[in-house]
Amino acid sequence: MSLLHQRQQQKLPDHNHPLSGRAPAFYGLGQRPLSSFLFTRAALLPLVALLVLLGVLLPWSRPFAALFSSGSLSWWNSYTLAQAAAFAARNGTVIVCAVSRPYLPFLNNWLISVARQKRQDQVVVIAEDYATLYDVNRRWPGHAVLVPPAPDSQTAHKFGSQGFFNFTSRRPRHLLHILELGYSVMYNDVDMVWLADPFPYLEGNHDVYFTDDMAAVKPLNHPHNLPPPGKKGRTYICSCMIFLRPTKGAKQVMKSWIEELQNQPWSKKRKANDQPAFNWALNKTAGQVDLYLLPQAAFPTGGLYFKNESWVKETKGMHVIIHNNYITGFEKKIKRFQEYDLWLVNDHSDESPLGRI
Numbered sequence: 001m002s003l004l005h006q007r008q009q010q011k012l013p014d015h016n017h018p019l020s021g022r023a024p025a026f027y028g029l030g031q032r033p034l035s036s037f038l039f040t041r042a043a044l045l046p047l048v049a050l051l052v053l054l055g056v057l058l059p060w061s062r063p064f065a066a067l068f069s070s071g072s073l074s075w076w077n078s079y080t081l082a083q084a085a086a087f088a089a090r091n092g093t094v095i096v097c098a099v100s101r102p103y104l105p106f107l108n109n110w111l112i113s114v115a116r117q118k119r120q121d122q123v124v125v126i127a128e129d130y131a132t133l134y135d136v137n138r139r140w141p142g143h144a145v146l147v148p149p150a151p152d153s154q155t156a157h158k159f160g161s162q163g164f165f166n167f168t169s170r171r172p173r174h175l176l177h178i179l180e181l182g183y184s185v186m187y188n189d190v191d192m193v194w195l196a197d198p199f200p201y202l203e204g205n206h207d208v209y210f211t212d213d214m215a216a217v218k219p220l221n222h223p224h225n226l227p228p229p230g231k232k233g234r235t236y237i238c239s240c241m242i243f244l245r246p247t248k249g250a251k252q253v254m255k256s257w258i259e260e261l262q263n264q265p266w267s268k269k270r271k272a273n274d275q276p277a278f279n280w281a282l283n284k285t286a287g288q289v290d291l292y293l294l295p296q297a298a299f300p301t302g303g304l305y306f307k308n309e310s311w312v313k314e315t316k317g318m319h320v321i322i323h324n325n326y327i328t329g330f331e332k333k334i335k336r337f338q339e340y341d342l343w344l345v346n347d348h349s350d351e352s353p354l355g356r357i
């Protein structure tokens with residue numbers, strides 16, 4: 001039984017895959033309602049003046065000013081995580097995902113579900129390559145940021161490779177940076193779909209909130225502390241959905257996660273991803289940090305949601321975020337989402353801030 005490997009099996013397409021092989025489709029801004037207003041002639045001049053002025057006064061509005069002052073995409077090369085977080089934060093909170101180009105359809109699918117809960121404005125997309133940075137910001141200015149150096153896109157995609165490990169290893173650093181800037185942050189993998197707003201479930205004032213990746217059914221009133229270690233001596237907490245408050249405790253967990261990744265570097269034999277290190281970090285900090293396990297019925301692993309029909313029926317109406325893990329392959333993930341009516345990008349792209357991708 002190696003449950004963790006299920007998550008690791010999120011294989012990315014090779015170069016011949018139709019999705020990754022497609023040329024970048026850059027659309028203009030005109031398709032968004034706000035932008036169509038901006039582009040009406042009467043509104044344009046005063047707005048440009050206002051935005052340029054704001055761009056001087058307020059760092060977060062610079063993306064908009066830049067759009068008018070130059071059409072150059074490379075402007076985004078110097079856009080920082082601090083600027084993106086300041087731009088997107090609402091109530092001191094940002095929602096973050098990390099995406100490379102082959103995952104754009106999943107990003108779009110996830111975003112539609114986030115937009116249905118009216119939380120899309122809070123999203124910061126950490127682009128793992130320049131094509132993604134430009135594509136997202138061209139469609140949705142200010143919401144994507146690239147933290148250099150960009151991982152080598154050829155090596156970053158292959159599951160089990162050192163490049164893949166390096167790519168996932170960047171996550172705790174990004175999250176720590178956001179905490180140090182003073183924001184609360186929710187991290188999501190983009191092979192997730194929101195069915196409801198997760199924020200009301202972040203009860204109390206704990207440092208770190210997370211979900212269990214174990215498929216075993218828990219009682220509805222299960223405890224919210226870190227579960228006991230499993231067969232490998234550690235827990236199977238998912239690094240796919242994490243909420244952190246900007247507290248000493250949450251920062252300590254991120255630092256410990258970074259250390260664990262350094263202590264157990266990638267090796268051909270282990271083919272590690274970042275999740276075991278996250279679990280060791282939780283294990284080592286558990287005594288000093290206030291941890292909170294989110295309810296399984298609201299945040300089930302894919303190993304439960306897609307595999308136990310009777311459980312899904314029993315917990316009907318309680319599900320909040322569905323994670324499409326415990327499956328191998330990019331196309332199989334899409335097919336499964338389609339089968340469960342969770343693939344929204346074909347019929348509902350008008351609900352996405354990115355439009356049709």
Ligand SMILES: *[C@@H]1O[C@H](CO)[C@@H](O)[C@H](O)[C@H]1NC(C)=O
Binds near residue numbers: 091
């Ligand atoms: C804003 O954040 C505070 C503290 O995290 C929380 O209690 C409150 O419910 C949030 N308000 C909204 C509107 O989300």
Ligand SMILES: *[C@@H]1O[C@H](CO)[C@@H](O)[C@H](O)[C@H]1NC(C)=O
Binds near residue numbers: 152155162163
């Ligand atoms: C991964 O990171 C290590 C350490 O920073 C580096 O030496 C190595 O070249 C990287 N490998 C790839 C394939 O990105």
Ligand SMILES: *[C@@H]1O[C@H](CO)[C@@H](O)[C@H](O)[C@H]1NC(C)=O
Binds near residue numbers: 284286
């Ligand atoms: C941490 O892991 C060790 C080794 O598996 C285990 O004995 C211990 O109970 C764990 N601690 C917590 C808080 O889970």
Ligand SMILES: *[C@@H]1O[C@H](CO)[C@@H](O)[C@H](O)[C@H]1NC(C)=O
Binds near residue numbers: 216308310311314
């Ligand atoms: C499926 O869920 C039911 C509860 O609805 C549980 O009793 C059963 O053990 C689960 N089956 C498996 C294979 O985990």
